[in-house]
Amino acid sequence: MATGQTVTVYGAYGHTGRFVVAHLKERGFVPVAAGRDAARLKALADEHPGLDVRPASVDDPVSLDRAMDGVAAVVNCAGPFATTAAPVIEAALRAGIPYVDVAAEIEANADTFTHFADRAHGTGTVIVPAMAFYGGLGDLLATAAMGDWTEADEAHIAYGLNSWEPTEGTRAAGKVSAERRGGRRVRFTKGQLAYHDDELPTLQWSFPHPLGPRAVIGEFTMADVVTVPSHLSIPEVRTYMTTEAAGGVVSPDTPTPTAVDEHGRSAQTFLVEVVVRSGDTERRAVARGQDIYAVTAPLAVEAVDRILTGRTRTVGVASAGEIFDAPDFLDALSPHVTVELRA
Ligand SMILES: NC(=O)c1ccc[n+]([C@@H]2O[C@H](COP(=O)([O-])OP(=O)(O)OC[C@H]3O[C@@H](n4cnc5c(N)ncnc54)[C@H](OP(=O)(O)O)[C@@H]3O)[C@@H](O)[C@H]2O)c1
Known part of the structure; x- marks a missing residue:
């Protein structure tokens, strides 16, 4: 249990930000709610009496400095991160505090490594991008599956979601990323991101119990193609998505997530299977849980807790698996995520 350290959540009243605020409180932190809309911050404070709210806009560095004043860390939950990551990281660097975000935007995540690695390393600041379901969990699973391997030929990350009802933020992130790519698609091959116009293949993936064999879209490229190769020597990293979920997230008719339990989680379930291959040998890791947005909160908050208690392996910009x-x-994520490692 944390001992009352304050943590700013930027984008606190968004769908994911709300899970992070609630989870910080559960873990004994004191959240500070920041975001650009004062009225929505106030409405959040009505649900959390005593909540410290600090309106702040990414166009106004002084307001961001106020949002970071006196806090121990910041979690950025406001996307598109193409717009918010750099100004919020700049404010974290000015305040000298660690920064964690939940960005699922491949180019924005790559930018964070490119633009901030030297300064963060130089000042001893910790910056963890994509500390979330996409990007963070897959990287932790791939790193754990690697065990004593320092390199592998391939990593495959298969997302077995029964459905995917996207938030407005997910849709906005997808739109911004598509625009940045000029409508092209992206994959990670031969050790780098490569843009292409190929049709995405539909394949069969044999998930473990309870999913079993499912149709998946191949090269449904997620943020893991930035996080995994940022520290593991794996030239081919591919991600896959069940066709039901891939169809749901792109359809304009799919509703936003509906809460079905007292924690506000939706009925969505996930099974993530990671396979790393070196020559003829494969190693696997599997994670199971409920609601990809809700589970992002224990991922991000566990990261904050470890950073603030010195349970880290490096400084600078680093993905979850590296730091x-x-x-x-992964053990600490129980009961939110159940993990199995298999050689
Ligand atoms: N990697 C992952 O697995 C993962 C998991 C969860 C979420 N995410 C990402 O996190 C982001 C938020 O998702 P969500 O589900 O919470 O969506 P959401 O409910 O739509 O919330 C979006 C939040 O971002 C804020 N925002 C948007 N543009 C902003 C800007 N220019 N300046 C300041 N704040 C801005 C919104 O504030 P306003 O209402 O004032 O616009 C709101 O607080 C998305 O990019 C999503 O992809 C990633």
């Missing part, structure tokens, strides 16, 4: 002890981190 944390991956098997230990």
